[in-house]
Amino acid sequence: MSVRIDELDRKILGCLQVDASRSLDEIATEVGSSKTPVWNRIRKMREAGIITSQTVTLDAEALGFDACFYVLIRTSEHEQDWQKRFLEALNARPEVQEAHRLAGDIDYILKVRVPNARAYDAFYQALISEVKIHNVTALLSMEEIKSTTALPL
Amino acid sequence: MSVRIDELDRKILGCLQVDASRSLDEIATEVGSSKTPVWNRIRKMREAGIITSQTVTLDAEALGFDACFYVLIRTSEHEQDWQKRFLEALNARPEVQEAHRLAGDIDYILKVRVPNARAYDAFYQALISEVKIHNVTALLSMEEIKSTTALPL
DNA sequence: TCTGAAAGCCGATTCCT
DNA sequence: AGGAATCGGCTTTCAGA
Numbered sequence: 001m002s003v004r005i006d007e008l009d010r011k012i013l014g015c016l017q018v019d020a021s022r023s024l025d026e027i028a029t030e031v032g033s034s035k036t037p038v039w040n041r042i043r044k045m046r047e048a049g050i051i052t053s054q055t056v057t058l059d060a061e062a063l064g065f066d067a068c069f070y071v072l073i074r075t076s077e078h079e080q081d082w083q084k085r086f087l088e089a090l091n092a093r094p095e096v097q098e099a100h101r102l103a104g105d106i107d108y109i110l111k112v113r114v115p116n117a118r119a120y121d122a123f124y125q126a127l128i129s130e131v132k133i134h135n136v137t138a139l140l141s142m143e144e145i146k147s148t149t150a151l152p153l
Numbered sequence: 154m155s156v157r158i159d160e161l162d163r164k165i166l167g168c169l170q171v172d173a174s175r176s177l178d179e180i181a182t183e184v185g186s187s188k189t190p191v192w193n194r195i196r197k198m199r200e201a202g203i204i205t206s207q208t209v210t211l212d213a214e215a216l217g218f219d220a221c222f223y224v225l226i227r228t229s230e231h232e233q234d235w236q237k238r239f240l241e242a243l244n245a246r247p248e249v250q251e252a253h254r255l256a257g258d259i260d261y262i263l264k265v266r267v268p269n270a271r272a273y274d275a276f277y278q279a280l281i282s283e284v285k286i287h288n289v290t291a292l293l294s295m296e297e298i299k300s301t302t303a304l305p306l
Numbered sequence: 307t308c309t310g311a312a313a314g315c316c317g318a319t320t321c322c323t
Numbered sequence: 324a325g326g327a328a329t330c331g332g333c334t335t336t337c338a339g340a
Contacts, residue, residue, distance in 0.1 A: 005216065013209075013211060013216075016208070016209040017208055017209060017211065018208070019206065019207060019208070020173070020174075020207045020208050020209045021173075021207040023332090023333060023334085024333075024334065024335095025333080033308085034308070034309065034310090035309095035310095035333095035334085035335090036307095036308070036309070036310085036335090036336090037307070037308055037309090039334075039335070039336095040307090040308095043335095048215070049212055049215060050211060050212050050215050050216065051209050051210075051211060051212075052209070052210045052211060052212050053172065053209070053210050054172060054173045054174040054207070054208070054209050054210075055169070055170055055171070055172070055173050055207070055208065055210065055302060055303070056166075056169040056170060056173045056204050056205070056206070056207050057204075057205045057206050057207075057208065057302055058166060058170065058203060058204060058205060058304055059202055059203050059204075059205055060304055062201070062202060062203045063158065063166075063203065063304060063306070065304055068253065070223070070253070070255075070262050072292075087298060090298060090299055091299060094303070094304075094305030095305050096299060097299075097300075097301055097302065097303075098297075098299060098300055098301075099297075099298040099299040099300075100221065100223070100294040100295075100296065100297055100298060101294070101295045101296040101298055102223075102292050102293060102294060102295060103292075103293040103294075103295050104292065104293065106292060108298075109223050109292060109294075113304060113305075139255050139256075139257065139259060139262060140255060140256045140257065141253040141254070141255060141256075141262075142253075142254045142255060142256050143253065143254040144251075144252075144253055145240060145243060145252040145253060145254055145261075146243055146244060146249060146250075146251060146252040147250075147251055147252075148250055148251075149208060149210055149250065149302060150208070150247070150250075151211055151213055151216060151218055151247075151266060152247030152248050152266075153216070176315085176316060176317085177316070177317065177318095178316080186325080186326095187325070187326055187327085188316095188317085188318095188326085188327095189318095189319090189324095189325065189326065189327085190324070190325055190326085192317075192318070193324090193325095196318095
């Protein structure tokens, strides 16, 4: 499934990751090419699903989302049905920004962004009432030191 | 520091979070307004720092980044100087996508995206050679269940 | 596959309500 | 402060090499 990407594609992606609002001309100049080829390559990478989407990133704190938790979850249930319901619960909750199934001792990790601790508790209570969870540890963020979605191409 | 945001602003941000490549006209129609006010509001929110940046999100696996780790870090050093060097080390390493300082038992959590386990080990060795770290636990992701940067406005 | 040019749409500004 | 109209520029397309 890994698509062929050459050096020029990589440079283009690098540019777009930094700032997707720049004009084709600017990008073309920076990567040492010209508009049309750059445009064609971007289109192809969009179609191939390499470029997933184009979004804005917002300042969470400025919008009143002052609390961020990483939640470590252990479960005793490992049946298909439980997993399906758990997954649906996560997808239905917009405060869950990330969810990964893990290898080892801890089964899942979530990143949860909420206005305050009370909102986290509401989320937590709602979650454990929907699906059975064996053990939960919440790690409260005091400070976001670094945050990027950029891949090190 | 929390800026005044009304219902219309919130709708606009919601639109942009979903797809920032849409035209002003489309957004204006969807939020029930027209181009000029929408444009002015977007500009203001950019200036206010509410809209931080505009980027593309890339498919990490399609680009060969098959491994994702959450790294839990305990340290015995809590001096200013140590913290400064640790922070610089994190910022210098592009494979670190997120870094948070935590409250409680565990001091820091990192999200690290790399091509494979070997690359993670290289990162890990480099990090502990630069700064003294008391205890490290790496959680290996088996599956990315959910991933979004969108805030639940 | 890249270059160059042409067409049409969109972002940005201005004026009017 | 929102709506309409305008202009310039950029995206997008299409020949041609």
